[in-house]
Amino acid sequence: QKEVEQNSGPLSVPEGAIASLNCTYSDRGSQSFFWYRQYSGKSPELIMFIYSNGDKEDGRFTAQLNKASQYVSLLIRDSQPSDSATYLCAVNSHNTNAGKSTFGDGTTLTVKP
Amino acid sequence: EAGVTQFPSHSVIEKGQTVTLRCDPISGHDNLYWYRRVMGKEIKFLLHFVKESKQDESGMPNNRFLAERTGGTYSTLKVQPAELEDSGVYFCASSQGASRGYTFGSGTRLTVV
Numbered sequence: 001q002k003e004v005e006q007n008s009g010p011l012s013v014p015e016g017a018i019a020s021l022n023c024t025y026s027d028r029g030s031q032s033f034f035w036y037r038q039y040s041g042k043s044p045e046l047i048m049f050i051y052s053n054g055d056k057e058d059g060r061f062t063a064q065l066n067k068a069s070q071y072v073s074l075l076i077r078d079s080q081p082s083d084s085a086t087y088l089c090a091v092n093s094h095n096t097n098a099g100k101s102t103f104g105d106g107t108t109l110t111v112k113p
Numbered sequence: 114e115a116g117v118t119q120f121p122s123h124s125v126i127e128k129g130q131t132v133t134l135r136c137d138p139i140s141g142h143d144n145l146y147w148y149r150r151v152m153g154k155e156i157k158f159l160l161h162f163v164k165e166s167k168q169d170e171s172g173m174p175n176n177r178f179l180a181e182r183t184g185g186t187y188s189t190l191k192v193q194p195a196e197l198e199d200s201g202v203y204f205c206a207s208s209q210g211a212s213r214g215y216t217f218g219s220g221t222r223l224t225v226v
Contacts, residue, residue, distance in 0.1 A: 034214045043217040099144055100169055103156040
């Protein structure tokens with residue numbers, strides 16, 4: 001079992017729809033959770049981080065964390081073609097105080113006009 | 114604010130040769146990380162510096178890899194001698210806090226032939 005698993009994708013949604021990206025993790029003691037966006041041929045860019053159970057909203061993005069279920073998700077409302085990218089889930093374990101992140105494979109999102 | 118700078122952007126070397134990658138973090142970021150992504154795999158942690166000290170080098174694959182961060186500013190990652198399986202994209206990232214998410218550099222694409 002991988003430490004961080006993301007829905008395999010690719011995911012395709014029409015413009016204006018809600019895109020839902022999911023991630024599960026195996027280390028129950030994980031403390032910090034991140035979503036990065038990576039455009040093709042570019043480096044990952046941090047878009048959200050969340051530490052506490054519940055929802056965290058930033059513009060069209062909402063991160064949801066459920067530590068009991070070891071599940072973190074990213075919702076993108078009013079999806080735009082410019083949101084088309086690979087989304088990476090990253091998790092920091094409680095076994096480190098040093099910021100090491102474990103990444104999932106990523107989910108590729110395509111938003112169709 | 115200047116971002117994280119990596120060079121070279123691409124490097125093609127023969128098996129057995131030596132390559133040195135360089136990373137300049139964002140000024141004031143004490144935390145510097147090296148990650149790599151080999152073909153078809155997820156981004157994997159190599160090591161983490163806090164200032165000039167190696168905080169965690171658990172991801173370094175073997176003793177052919179040597180990372181330094183003299184003076185706590187820029188960092189180098191040397192691969193000597195390079196093997197075919199070392200091919201991939203090497204990312205550097207930096208952060209102020211240990212668990213606040215990263216700013217990634219644009220990466221160095223290393224090809225060993």
